[in-house]
Amino acid sequence: MVGGLFIIITSQNYLKKVVGLAIFQTAVFVFFVSLAKVLDGTAPILTKMENAYSNPLPHVLILTAIVVGVATSALGLALVLQIYRNYETIEEKEIQSLELKSDK
Amino acid sequence: MNFLLINFFLISLLLVTTFFIFKTTSLISVVALTGAFTLLCSAIYVNLDAVDVAFTEAAVGSGISTILMVMAAAKLPEGKKNKLINLFPSIILAVSISLILIIIIANLPLLGDPNAPIHLHVVPEYLKESKDFFHIPNVVTNILASYRGFDTLGETIVIFTAGLGVIALLTSNTLNRKTNFKKNNKKNER
Amino acid sequence: MRDKISSSPVLSVVSKILFAPIIIFGLYVQFHGDYGPGGGFQAGVIVAAAFILYSMIFGLSKGETLVPTMINRYLMCVGVLLYAGVGIVSILLDGMYLDYNVLSSDPSTGQHIGIILVELGVGITVATVMIALYHSFASFGEINE
Numbered sequence: 001m002v003g004g005l006f007i008i009i010t011s012q013n014y015l016k017k018v019v020g021l022a023i024f025q026t027a028v029f030v031f032f033v034s035l036a037k038v039l040d041g042t043a044p045i046l047t048k049m050e051n052a053y054s055n056p057l058p059h060v061l062i063l064t065a066i067v068v069g070v071a072t073s074a075l076g077l078a079l080v081l082q083i084y085r086n087y088e089t090i091e092e093k094e095i096q097s098l099e100l101k102s103d104k
Numbered sequence: 105m106n107f108l109l110i111n112f113f114l115i116s117l118l119l120v121t122t123f124f125i126f127k128t129t130s131l132i133s134v135v136a137l138t139g140a141f142t143l144l145c146s147a148i149y150v151n152l153d154a155v156d157v158a159f160t161e162a163a164v165g166s167g168i169s170t171i172l173m174v175m176a177a178a179k180l181p182e183g184k185k186n187k188l189i190n191l192f193p194s195i196i197l198a199v200s201i202s203l204i205l206i207i208i209i210a211n212l213p214l215l216g217d218p219n220a221p222i223h224l225h226v227v228p229e230y231l232k233e234s235k236d237f238f239h240i241p242n243v244v245t246n247i248l249a250s251y252r253g254f255d256t257l258g259e260t261i262v263i264f265t266a267g268l269g270v271i272a273l274l275t276s277n278t279l280n281r282k283t284n285f286k287k288n289n290k291k292n293e294r
Numbered sequence: 295m296r297d298k299i300s301s302s303p304v305l306s307v308v309s310k311i312l313f314a315p316i317i318i319f320g321l322y323v324q325f326h327g328d329y330g331p332g333g334g335f336q337a338g339v340i341v342a343a344a345f346i347l348y349s350m351i352f353g354l355s356k357g358e359t360l361v362p363t364m365i366n367r368y369l370m371c372v373g374v375l376l377y378a379g380v381g382i383v384s385i386l387l388d389g390m391y392l393d394y395n396v397l398s399s400d401p402s403t404g405q406h407i408g409i410i411l412v413e414l415g416v417g418i419t420v421a422t423v424m425i426a427l428y429h430s431f432a433s434f435g436e437i438n439e
Contacts, residue, residue: 015131015134015173015176015177015180016125016131016134018173019125019134019135019138019173020125022138022142022169023122023125023138023141026141026142026145026165029145029157029161030145030148030149033148033149033152033154033157034152035212036152036153036154037152037153038153039107042153043153043154043155044153044231044242044243044244053231053243054152054153054154056230056231056243056244056247057230057247059154059156059157059244060244060247060248060252060255061255062154062157063156063157063160063244063248064248064255064256064259065259066157066160066161066164066165067160067164067259067263068259068262068263068266070164070165070168070169070172071262071263071266071267072262072266073169074169074172074266074270075266075269075270075273077172077173077176078269078270078273078274079273080176080180081176081179081180081273081274082273082274084179084180084181089181090180090181
């Protein structure tokens, strides 16, 4: 998770920043699902036998969050493509220097 | 014991993948590594008994999202090997956040403890009602659509809005509005 | 670029063979969500994957004749409205918003009907949004040139 945050801050490439965001998100999902685990439990699909099931509530929250996460990272990628169309680069430093040039 | 060993193995693979995503500059390899990352995550979900989540992650995370990222990377220029920015502050931030997280996780109930507070509150009722009253075996679907119907409605609308945003950004007729910035730049150069 | 059709016969034959089974698997996941793992989100993505495979192999313009852009956009709205509409119907039947018990005389059957309808709405929205995402990403950059 911290690795994802690290990538977001340190890389100059905007596509890599989007990837870092996705990794950050996925790490949070893994943490959430790990809270739902019950030792010796099974997947929460009910059967005739009585046994322990892992907690289905975090599963539901994460299931929807994964799809939403992909939709939003697609939005981020679309923004990156638009940035590339306007500036012809996706490196942060180069865009900053171009902006400074056009302000003058 | 087996469970913990498998989990440990998968998580160390995740760390290795993250490190290589951090190191690689070629965009297409970053995308491929991200696909591998999400596939490893879905293996972890299966190990944690979350079959629905694993299914979603395998289909959405490593399927569709990898395709979209490949499409984007194909249109973008090759990544350059640049100097990392903000290296020092981000190391401090990362170390402090991981310390805080480790302290918090040390205070959480043990992994898989059936008496943890999260397993005692509303979930037993959901399991019981779903079995005896509604006769829906897959509790995840039941909670998703019925108990937490409002959440799911909201998430569906978020997906819809994200789709609208991408359509508006990429397929609208931007020929006329294209790049005021470029024109300005050309003027400056003259 | 836009009409570039894949030259390899292996790809086109395999994708033609796979197209129908992928959609059938998607429908199975969609309507079997009550009993096994699956549901609207996954099914939508699987169905969308079939159409994305088609337009990847045979070119974007063929994909767009298979799923016309405007119909796709209308279906996006239909999915969300189907979900919200189930809630409105349950209000009209003297229930609360998204309260499926009133949809049928037997609360259990009502729940089943409600869940299937809602999952169908989710599935339609997710599938069409994913197809729209792919088409807009694929068509990007070809409008300018």
